[in-house]
Amino acid sequence: VDELRAIARTEVEKARKSNDRIIFGFGHSSVAEHAAFNIDVIGVSRYAVEEIQKFRLLAFTEKSQRYILLEDDFVVPEEIKKSGLENLFTSTIKSQNACYHRLFEKLRPWVFEQNAELAVSKKTHGTLEGWAKEDARYIVSLATEAQMGMTISARNLEHVISRCASNPVAEVREYGEKLFAAIKDVAPSLVKYTDASEYNVKTRQALDSSAEEVFAELGHLSPSPPAHTERDVSLVDATPEADILLATALLHSASSRTIEECRSAARAMGEEERTRFIAETFRHMKGHDSVLREFENVRCVFEITLSAACFGQLKRHRMATMNTQPYDPALGVTTPLAITAAGAEGDFMGVVEETNAAFNKIAERAPLAAPYVLTNAHRRRVLFTANARELYHISRLREDPHAQWDVREISASMLRLAKKEMPATMQFAVGK
Numbered sequence: 001v002d003e004l005r006a007i008a009r010t011e012v013e014k015a016r017k018s019n020d021r022i023i024f025g026f027g028h029s030s031v032a033e034h035a036a037f038n039i040d041v042i043g044v045s046r047y048a049v050e051e052i053q054k055f056r057l058l059a060f061t062e063k064s065q066r067y068i069l070l071e072d073d074f075v076v077p078e079e080i081k082k083s084g085l086e087n088l089f090t091s092t093i094k095s096q097n098a099c100y101h102r103l104f105e106k107l108r109p110w111v112f113e114q115n116a117e118l119a120v121s122k123k124t125h126g127t128l129e130g131w132a133k134e135d136a137r138y139i140v141s142l143a144t145e146a147q148m149g150m151t152i153s154a155r156n157l158e159h160v161i162s163r164c165a166s167n168p169v170a171e172v173r174e175y176g177e178k179l180f181a182a183i184k185d186v187a188p189s190l191v192k193y194t195d196a197s198e199y200n201v202k203t204r205q206a207l208d209s210s211a212e213e214v215f216a217e218l219g220h221l222s223p224s225p226p227a228h229t230e231r232d233v234s235l236v237d238a239t240p241e242a243d244i245l246l247a248t249a250l251l252h253s254a255s256s257r258t259i260e261e262c263r264s265a266a267r268a269m270g271e272e273e274r275t276r277f278i279a280e281t282f283r284h285m286k287g288h289d290s291v292l293r294e295f296e297n298v299r300c301v302f303e304i305t306l307s308a309a310c311f312g313q314l315k316r317h318r319m320a321t322m323n324t325q326p327y328d329p330a331l332g333v334t335t336p337l338a339i340t341a342a343g344a345e346g347d348f349m350g351v352v353e354e355t356n357a358a359f360n361k362i363a364e365r366a367p368l369a370a371p372y373v374l375t376n377a378h379r380r381r382v383l384f385t386a387n388a389r390e391l392y393h394i395s396r397l398r399e400d401p402h403a404q405w406d407v408r409e410i411s412a413s414m415l416r417l418a419k420k421e422m423p424a425t426m427q428f429a430v431g432k
Contacts, residue, residue: 166200400431
């Protein structure tokens with residue numbers, strides 16, 4: 001392979017023809033995964049970032065908006081400009097940003113007062129100020145500019161560009177165009193099918209229409225209660241007899257027995273014996289180790305109602321499956337407890353009401369762009385499916401005391417519900 005690489009470097013055009021034949025002619029598209037690109041993405045909106053980071057096999061490092069002091073840097077969507085509501089949009093965003101600075105000025109002394117022992121040392125002042133900024137940003141809009149570094153293979157780059165071209169939001173389509181422009185001369189033989197696909201353009205539209213017809217035909221329905229619920233998290237489905245299935249998978253990997261024999265043995269174990277058997281897989285684990293892959297055989301499905309701020313962190317768990325509903329002001333907002341305790345809730349909610357009024361007006365003329373004006377506090381519903389291995393990763397990262405409070409609370413609820421359904425499987429799911 002080293003000799004072939006040396007030849008390819010001296011005969012680039014010949015290598016490109018070979019790429020085209022092998023990747024697109026023979027269909028060996030995995031070859032394109034060897035070509036990787038590091039790309040800087042600057043000046044996109046927080047709202048567009050949610051679409052950009054939907055893709056699973058990419059690496060992102062996003063500039064955090066939790067610990068910096070934000071200014072008036074925001075995106076005005078093309079749809080807003082065409083709707084004639086740019087003044088309303090801009091004035092609402094500026095009102096939110098002004099509130100953000102007022103909240104920070106109130107939260108900063110409150111945070112220092114609540115953490116007097118930490119405040120003694122100047123070394124911790126940056127951390128304490130960060131906590132105040134973190135909660136103040138709940139009033140900042142999804143139009144706020146963001147930036148990130150991204151690493152992506154050529155195979156996935158083609159997929160991303162095509163999906164972006166199919167997106168109904170103008171900013172996302174523009175991002176796809178700029179992404180293609182950045183790499184087309186570097187790797188013309190690796191990224192070829194970048195146009196919008198009929199499947200991606202029309203399938204969601206058709207599904208929306210079909211769903212409306214289903215609900216109209218069925219009329220009033222009595223909701224089916226979830227298995228377990230805790231505040232904003234409901235466990236709506238889980239692998240039946242998950243502890244038995246996990247024990248079965250572990251026995252299968254550790255023996256030469258058939259799956260039927262392993263299942264019989266797992267069933268024959270008592271609950272305590274099965275719990276001890278599963279616990280053995282953790283005996284030699286250190287903080288950086290992942291649980292065994294057998295844990296991927298069992299999973300939980302949750303419906304979560306969460307803030308945009310919280311979703312911004314949960315969406316990074318791309319090995320999970322997330323299906324989202326649009327942001328909906330009818331779901332209310334997540335108000336940080338610090339804002340209430342610091343006496344700033346009235347100011348906060350006043351700007352939320354102003355935002356909701358602007359959202360409703362924009363939704364009449366430019367429905368695709370209306371979510372841009374919503375804040376980090378606004379909420380949406382997410383159907384979140386994760387196997388037990390990923391739930392352990394979520395627990396380790398998000399239940400840790402250093403995790404942000406919003407995602408920590410949501411994650412803790414998810415893990416408590418999962419433990420009710422599969423106690424032996426989840427027995428060691430804790431923060432770092």
